[in-house]
Amino acid sequence: MTSIKQKQDQIKPLRALGLMSGTSLDGVDAAIIETDGETVSSHGPVHSVPYEPEFRARLRDVLGKRGAPGTLIADFTRLQADFVLALLKANNMTPPDIDLVGFHGQTIFHDPKNRVTVQIGDGAMMAELTGIDTVAEFRHDDVAAGGEGAPFAPLYHRALARDLDGPLAVLNLGGVGNVTYINGDEVLAFDTGPANALMDDWILTHTGQPFDDGGRIAASGQVNEPVLARLLDNPYFDLKPPKSLDRDEFPVAELLSGLGLEEGAATLLHFTSESIRRALRHLPGKPNRWLLTGGGRKNPALVLAIETVVGVPVEPVEAVGWRGDDLEAEAFAFLAVRSVRGLPLSLPTTTGVPTPMSGGRFYPAQSKKARIGVS
Numbered sequence: 001m002t003s004i005k006q007k008q009d010q011i012k013p014l015r016a017l018g019l020m021s022g023t024s025l026d027g028v029d030a031a032i033i034e035t036d037g038e039t040v041s042s043h044g045p046v047h048s049v050p051y052e053p054e055f056r057a058r059l060r061d062v063l064g065k066r067g068a069p070g071t072l073i074a075d076f077t078r079l080q081a082d083f084v085l086a087l088l089k090a091n092n093m094t095p096p097d098i099d100l101v102g103f104h105g106q107t108i109f110h111d112p113k114n115r116v117t118v119q120i121g122d123g124a125m126m127a128e129l130t131g132i133d134t135v136a137e138f139r140h141d142d143v144a145a146g147g148e149g150a151p152f153a154p155l156y157h158r159a160l161a162r163d164l165d166g167p168l169a170v171l172n173l174g175g176v177g178n179v180t181y182i183n184g185d186e187v188l189a190f191d192t193g194p195a196n197a198l199m200d201d202w203i204l205t206h207t208g209q210p211f212d213d214g215g216r217i218a219a220s221g222q223v224n225e226p227v228l229a230r231l232l233d234n235p236y237f238d239l240k241p242p243k244s245l246d247r248d249e250f251p252v253a254e255l256l257s258g259l260g261l262e263e264g265a266a267t268l269l270h271f272t273s274e275s276i277r278r279a280l281r282h283l284p285g286k287p288n289r290w291l292l293t294g295g296g297r298k299n300p301a302l303v304l305a306i307e308t309v310v311g312v313p314v315e316p317v318e319a320v321g322w323r324g325d326d327l328e329a330e331a332f333a334f335l336a337v338r339s340v341r342g343l344p345l346s347l348p349t350t351t352g353v354p355t356p357m358s359g360g361r362f363y364p365a366q367s368k369k370a371r372i373g374v375s
């Protein structure tokens with residue numbers, strides 16, 4: 001039987017620090033929140049650091065592979081652990097001030113059909129280097145049970161949207177795009193298609209810059225309609241959700257070859273917005289509000305194209321007081337707390353997992369057994 005003491009413990013908020021390194025490979029984001037895994041009682045410090053180009057290139061080298069060299073996993077984990085310690089120091093905090101780290105790691109390979117998803121990062125090493133209990137491998141159990149293993153932020157979106165009128169859509173424009181439809185307790189989510197990753201790759205190859213700042217290059221180009229039509233001729237868009245994508249699931253190189261810088265950028269930008277048009281038919285209702293999160297919300301050309309597609313004004317999540325640069329890091333702090341509390345991280349309507357499913361692997365801080373090289 002559960003004692004009153006245990007019940008009180010169960011509802012006591014924990015202070016958790018989430019770490020996210022997303023598919024755009026732009027860098028790492030950290031956020032501290034206090035939560036009981038159901039609601040968020042406070043939003044604490046946040047910080048982001050971009051990866052050095054050399055480090056980003058090392059990550060890029062292992063994209064699409066099922067594993068990574070132990071040295072890279074150790075360097076990646078150390079970099080994020082140092083980042084945690086620096087964030088704490090900058091805010092006059094020490095490791096005992098944090099109950100839990102939610103360490104997402106870096107997705108390098110995602111193939112849920114074959115029940116494989118690989119996020120590099122060593123949870124035990126994180127716990128040891130920071131001295132903080134750590135939850136990692138969030139997506140593993142979901143995929144093993146036949147779920148898509150993504151998206152995982154939707155339950156966090158629903159928790160934040162508790163007091164907002166629905167139906168509403170939260171659209172994350174990261175490397176890949178994903179939408180969460182929320183109407184009261186109802187939540188449906190899936191990856192929509194590409195968001196920034198293909199555009200980023202195009203801009204990097206042609207200009208050496210990491211992304212199209214403000215969407216200016218795309219805005220100065222003309223869409224190549226025949227190429228756009230071929231890009232959109234992809235069975236993914238007709239698939240019923242739940243569904244998820246690997247970063248580089250759309251083979252675009254051949255179709256784009258021969259296009260100029262601006263024309264290619266404009267065509268890819270509209271590939272993203274048109275993929276959202278194709279997502280609309282999979283939503284259970286018409287959202288009366290679209291909230292944009294992720295780096296793509298800072299691209300006015302993309303925002304305009306999306307607004308045209310969805311037919312209602314779109315707003316950045318900041319319009320409702322959320323932190324768009326930190327939402328995913330916050331989500332993995334929230335999910336870490338849900339994990340230790342045994343609450344579901346995913347649902348049949350978010351990842352297609354057969355029943356609501358908890359997950360994540362817990363690494364206690366006392367563990368001195370670093371598992372360098374094991375993802």
Ligand SMILES: Nc1ncnc2c1ncn2[C@@H]1O[C@H](COP(=O)(O)OP(=O)(O)OP(=O)(O)O)[C@@H](O)[C@H]1O
Binds near residue numbers: 295328
């Ligand atoms: N000022 C800007 N102008 C245009 N694009 C921008 C701007 N700022 C950020 N971006 C885009 O946002 C991307 C980063 O987005 P974000 O940090 O949400 O990605 P992520 O978290 O890595 O992705 P995912 O959600 O797929 O895991 C950049 O790579 C860039 O394409």
Ligand SMILES: CC(=O)N[C@H]1[C@@H]2OC[C@@H](O2)[C@@H](O)[C@@H]1O[C@H](C)C(=O)O
Binds near residue numbers: 022
């Ligand atoms: C396998 C994986 O890492 N997927 C990411 C990726 O980036 C965006 C989209 O594809 C989403 O499905 C997911 O990330 C967010 C944080 C999520 O799980 O909600």
